[in-house]
Amino acid sequence: MFSRLWYLTVPTASYGRFILSKTTTGVCKDYPSSYGVVWRLYFAIRMQIKECIVSAPGKAILHGEHAVVHGKVALAVSLNLRTYLRLQATSTSKVCINLPNINTFLSWDVAVLKQLLPDFGAELGNVNELDAELVRMLRNFVGVSNGTLDTRSMAILAFLYIYLCVFAKSRELPSLTVSVWSELPTGAGLGSSAAYSVCLAAAMLSASGTIPSPLSDQENTARWGEVEMELINRWAFQGERIIHGNPSGVDNAVGTWGGILRYRSGKITALSRVPMLRILLTNTKVPRSTKVLVAGVKDKMNKFPSIINPVLESVDAVSCTCEQTLTEMASDTPTPEHYNVLEELIDINQHHLNVIGVGHTTLDTLCQVTLARGLHSKLTGAGGGGCGITLLRPETECSVIQNTIQDLRDCGYDCWETRIGAAGVQQHSPLAVKEQVLEVLARY
Ligand SMILES: Nc1ncnc2c1ncn2[C@@H]1O[C@H](COP(=O)(O)OP(=O)(O)OP(=O)(O)O)[C@@H](O)[C@H]1O
Ligand SMILES: C[C@@](O)(CCO)CC(=O)[O-]
Ligand SMILES: [Mg+2]
Structure with missing residues (x-):
């Protein structure tokens, strides 16, 4: 009786339709046939995709x-x-x-x-x-x-x-x-x-x-x-x-x-009071795998725990200091000193990321090229190539930004200013x- 396919198609209010489908197999294994059919019908009716x-x-x-x-x-x-x-x-x-x-x-x-x-x-x-x-x-x-x-x-x-x-x-x-x-x-x-x-x-x-x-x-x-x-x-x-x-x-x-x-061990905290940051994104276009890079850091930790663990502790302190600085900037008028701190944190973290083995020569080039224009960069995400971020200061002139973008494009990278907080x-x-x-x- 249920050996052939049948469909019931009903228009929905929005766009498209939903479908009740029946397969050729007839009954559920391990269940009496009538029970299987009832279940199938029940689920089919429920299954309004x-x-x-x-x-x-x-x-x-x-x-x-x-x-x-x-x-x-x-x-x-x-x-x-x-x-x-x-x-x-x-x-x-x-x-x-x-x-x-x-x-x-x-x-x-x-x-x-x-x-x-x-x-x-x-x-x-x-x-x-x-x-x-x-x-x-x-x-x-x-x-x-x-x-x-x-x-x-x-x-x-x-x-x-x-x-x-x-x-x-x-x-x-x-x-x-x-x-x-x-x-x-x-x-x-x-x-x-x-x-x-x-x-x-x-x-x-x-x-x-x-x-x-x-x-x-x-x-x-x-x-x-x-x-x-x-x-x-x-x-x-x-x-x-x-x-x-x-x-x-x-x-x-x-x-x-x-x-x-802010994210730590599954605990997610939305930072509501942060200043509007301007950031350049640069894609070095060097392919890499997050899985491989994450596994590489774990290997280094196992090999040199007393060397790598303190580096990760220091990265933690960089994140906390950055959060504190952003909060201060949001509750007060951001000053050039705040931006100096953010830039120093970027440099420190980039060094740490190199120490744990997730840097890349193209990312070094990104840091050098942007520093030549007075801007500070670090890799973002898993590293090993891929993308980096560059912090723009409020007083950074348009011409400096445009020249930096051009310098990076001349290196063969993609570079653009991005909006954050979507x-x-x-x-x-x-x-x-x-x-x-x-x-x-x-x-x-
Ligand atoms: N638009 C997409 N279509 C299909 N698969 C995708 C798409 N985007 C990502 N993926 C899957 O995700 C993988 C890339 O993940 P990976 O974590 O290595 O990079 P990422 O997420 O871009 O970088 P990161 O994790 O450092 O932020 C791809 O190999 C592919 O399997
Ligand atoms: C490298 C990593 O820290 C960020 C990748 O975007 C991996 C992770 O957190 O899952
Ligand atoms: Mg990923």
Whole structure:
């Protein structure tokens, strides 16, 4: 009776439709047939896939990268560069993922993915810890070894992991298409993996109905409440674990909450009183892997604990002194002395980052070129290439900024002034998304 596929498609109020799907397999294993059919119908009816568009910002770390992995303080800011994700319900019985930034376009039969689910009733993917058995199965499924750093494999593993875990409760995995496009350079220290993971988590939780849509008739862009953001952040952290190995959680926290955050061992504090900082971002375009760099610091710590641990302690003190200085600047008029302190902290931290082995000659060049114009720089994110930040003082003349940007471009780097403190994860109606972004997301 249930040996063929059937669909019920109903228009929704916003855009798109939802689909009730039935698979060819008929009954749930381990359950009497009529019971299985009832459950399938129950879950199918519940499974009103809610189409959505979400976005999350990238980040720059002012101070505390790497040290934060070992329980020290980090100060991080969101950027005005975002990752966008569009999730569409389909009736193809396939799960499709389009990742144009990394030239990856894949699809799987839902029936094949269902074989990865454990027996009915078994727990899959606790939000608080990575399900090692599922990761192992997914590695086999995708065909990657444990030590792989391949960009595509990491992105696919994170996607499948979050998809399966979020929809595992309903045995009917939905047929859908997910397209992700980012304004952020991939793998350059600006939190592209976290913005990607935050978008995946928000979209899956929203599509499954686990969290409600924050959009209303009046709002084309809206944010979720604290409880929902906490859940998004936790699932995004699992995505980061798959991509990074041992993330601190600071990047996904900024992708979720946005703004300017102090982060230490999972404790997130929004800094509300901070001065408006102007920052240049420079991408050396040297590719690197956060996972490898984080593991390299751990090796150094194991090899020379009495040398490296005090350096991380000092980075912690740099972050705390910076936070204190920013607070003073916000409560009083910022003075040139405040900026002198911020510049000295940048120099000190850059030296520390070199000591722990995450520098790169291109980053040394960045520091030298900007210092020749009187400006101070440090790497941001995992280092080893990727991006650096340069602090601009209020009195820095326009011509100095323009000449610095040109000098850095002459080195072959990308360089631009950025705005910090953008909003965290958001849901958008199509009306609120820039046309070019919609166009890229709709192309697939
Ligand atoms: N737009 C995207 N589309 C698909 N995958 C992405 C995208 N952005 C990031 N990723 C995934 O994240 C990986 C890059 O993560 P990685 O942590 O190494 O760099 P980052 O997050 O940009 O830098 P950092 O962690 O230092 O801030 C890519 O290899 C890919 O697997
Ligand atoms: C290098 C690191 O500290 C920041 C990467 O943006 C890693 C992490 O905190 O997960
Ligand atoms: Mg990352």
